[in-house]
Amino acid sequence: MIPAQFDYVRPTTVEEALQALRDGGDDAKLLAGGQSLLPVLRLRMADPSLIIDLGGIPELRGVREDGNEVVVGAMTSHHDVTRDDILRQHVALIQEATKTVADPQVRHRGTLGGALAHADPAGDLAAPALALEAKFVIAGANGTRTVAAADFFEDYFATAIGEGELLTEIRFPKYTGWGARYEKFNRVAQAWSIVAVAATIKVDGGTISDARIGLTNMAGTPVRATAVESALVGQSATEDNVRKAAQAAAEGTSPTADADAGTDYREHLARVLTGRAVLAAAG
């Protein structure tokens, strides 16, 4: 498969990248790991005239601590996310979810920023980011701005990143000591999620003291299962309690129907998988 012709630039700083975006206008497209963009180009669903490769900008890569937050550069690869000690200790949920993305080849090229900017409703990293209340740092002509996860995902494949802007980093609050589980349901190991549930749970002395739950592919954007979260807090982490609370998982969702699942099945899966994810995260 062959994409339509395009020009290619590889800036070395964010400033240069922004300049290239301004120069390219409407027709410019940022390239991160290319694992979503290249298929789109090759299927000719998009034909930008300029590709701006972010791969040559060192400042966009890597994980660091910043006070109460862990900061992940947009260009950090899935592979690096799954291996990072800081994330393991403080933001285990994003690591668990990233492990389920595709296969090792894709994880070596694909990036956290690329996946979040792409905002595929079946993608696995948006729901954890939402559940974790991540903040998205977006650079543009007038400097940077920070957008909360709840405002970042707008619709199918649509985010708060505006024209001429780029995502530079994702800032996660620390969830040190919380349990985490990403319960992914798909048909074959390499496939995308039909439904998935991201749960991170804080348990104190057998009682759930805090809970964050995000749902993948239950709407055009990731959905926070707030009803389940509040039903869980204060409960002891027994199977019965958790399953009862998980009954509210499909509230506020609007899943689509396709060949893999009807809406009723997706809602059912959301409930079952929420129960399983919470139990595993609390266990």
Place this chain on the structure above:
Amino acid sequence: MTTTENPTDAPVKEIGRDRRRKEDRRLITGRTQWTDNKALTGLLHIAIVRSPFAHATIKGIDTSAAKQLPGIVAVYTAADIGADQVQLPCAWPVTKDMRSPQRPALAGSRVNFAGEGVAVVVARSAAIAKDAAELVEVDYDELEPVLDMEEALKDGATLVHPDLGTNSNAQWVFDSGEAGSGGNATEAISKAESDDDQIVVRRRFRQQRLVPVFMEPRSTVVDPTGEQLVMWSSTQVPHILKTMLALTLGLPEHKLRVIAPDVGGGFGGKIAVAPEEVVTLLVSQKLGKPVKWTETRSESLLTAHHGRDQIQDLTMSVTKDGTITGLDVKLLADMGAYLGLVGPGVPILGAFMFNAIYKIPAYRFDCTNVFTTKTLTDAYRGAGRPEATFGIERLMDEAALELGMEPMEFRKKNWIKHDEFPFTTVSTLTYDTGNYEAATDQAMQMFDYDGLRKEQAERRKRGDVKQLGIGISTFTEMCGLAPSRVLGSLDYGAGGWETAAIRMLPTGKVEVVVGVSPHGQGHETAFSQIVADQLGVGFDDVEILHGDTQSSYRGLDTYGSRSLAVGGIAVVKAAEKVIEKAKPIAAHMLEASEGDLEFAAGKFSVKGTDKGVGIQDIALAVFAAHDYPEGIEPDIDAHATFDPENFSFPHGTHLCAVEVDTETGFVSMYKYVCVDDVGNVINPLIVEGQVHGGLAQGIAQALYEEAAYDDQGTLLSGTLVDYTLPSAADLISFDTANTTTASTTNPLGVKGVGEAGTIASTPAVVNSVLDAIRHLGVKDIDMPTTPYRVWSAIQNSSGTSGRADEANVASPGAGLGSTARDMPEGGNL
């Protein structure tokens, strides 16, 4: 086989050794020569403009914008190169009154499936060709698509080909009462209906449509600049392709040369005279320049032929103590929009296989082939036999269930016993050898059948979320295609013989030219082992040549598990001729009489002496030709053609255990055991590899794959995101073993193993899925038994689920092609 008087000197026999494949080092390290690697000076590239509609008339084609693009050489509509006048061949007119539409290389005035080619762009690079193809404007008038086989056969249905007057391609009937091979099945079944001691079991099963998904996409290069027109193509059938191109296009056959270089898989999908091969040829002739076509994966999924796709209505009558008294099979087989090379015959092969390993006294098979506006169907690994095996093995379980019998006991009661071979079946085939008891006993033991049944009962009692299911498939198949006379009686367009030639080179090395055309199976290794044993030369001294009609000028190629059981025997026959031709020369060199010579381990020796001469020395002697007997030619090369007298009949017992998550419907493989009897084994490693790959594809049909169309006739599973191929991560380690009853119809005693795993495994898996959840009210689930279908069947009061219940759209997410339609403005794509 040669013997030696002194066993301590015996060379290690090659046959039976688990040799690593000699071709793999090259293939794995990328030193390959795919058709697409072919680079010729001045090579032009084509891209085909394809119809997005399933059924439409073409009102006009505007090529002007495309022609403006720099680097464009030409843009042709079908008429510009005569592609609309071509009649692509179907070599299997299954009945005298079979209705065949014209199948053009490019559509002229009307398209009959989404993906059909309507124009071709020629450019200096593949990228430019693709850009220009996007600029060709085609004006279509949409027609009603024809998608449902039953609707298509009704009066007043929209016709795919109005000139044929019907959507029925052919009806093919076998009746054992009429054939004299058994009773009248219709009578047997109606008698059973009024017999208190019998029951009648009726079921409808669906064989979903599949895509072969070979690893290497198809590619063709044609060079018209030499004396012969040379075509390189990613094909399984270079010989058939050459002859068919000559016949179809009126080209002199001796001015054509077809080469299948390295070919990366086929599974039947490359048994074809593809429209793109013809278009590439026509364009190269028109321009007098070498031309290349290479498909994209999406093009491949959409337009390379599909497989399976049947509706099966099966009726079995059986006595209450479990003896089958009659079987009636009624099939609808979807041909798609046109007839492929052997497409109409594929479902008919099932006629001989529905009776399987069972003694069925009365049998009727009635198949109607139907045209729809979908991609055409043709051979896919097993071709007709997986469909039949699925039908009968599912039905055996259903009948056992209604009888209240253990499913294996019911099978045992009806199968042919080992001491009844050779056995002529109700569908008139004679099975030479087999031992179903032995394979089953070994499989049951390896599987721990009783232990798993116990575990199943315990889980059921506890009401576990994950329930265990056990499924059986005791199968046989007919392969080693095929005795030429039998093919003639089935109106097949060719014979079933195979050829081999052996060239003894001056230095003693051996070139073996074969007519079969490997594309991943390991022929080079297995055939080298055979020749090493036959001629007593080193395994590494043998080179297997194939796939070029200039060196291998006679052959019928590779499909139907025929390469060893037919082609391998031709190799043996050629080796015997080499020895025969060498004998008088050996006698001359040893100054002995031919009668005193014996041949063993590569050497002629004079009986009772230590005098001898090696066959490799004889090769040098006839090359020099300074001193050889009068009256014979100085040449020990030989050529042999082998026409089998019968098919071969591998069989086996496959046992599958799955876990079904009753909350989500997810099915995971738990244990898989198969004991296959493929006759004598030349190379156990290759046999195991073939079984593993076959199992993966058969399991994939049961659980994962489907080429689904929406109600407009658009292929939904048009990328590998939607067509869910399993990978190693989805499968488990298989426990495989072999029992051996040597075939008596060929000198190696071999049967064929290329398709066994695919044929056997699908019903074992589906039977196990249903076995796990029948107690929850589930009766049947269409393949693939996706989690959604399994869950729905548990929920639905009918206990069934299938396509009909599902939304006809591809996943909203998953990033790719399917999403474009629902994209909001401002989306990121």
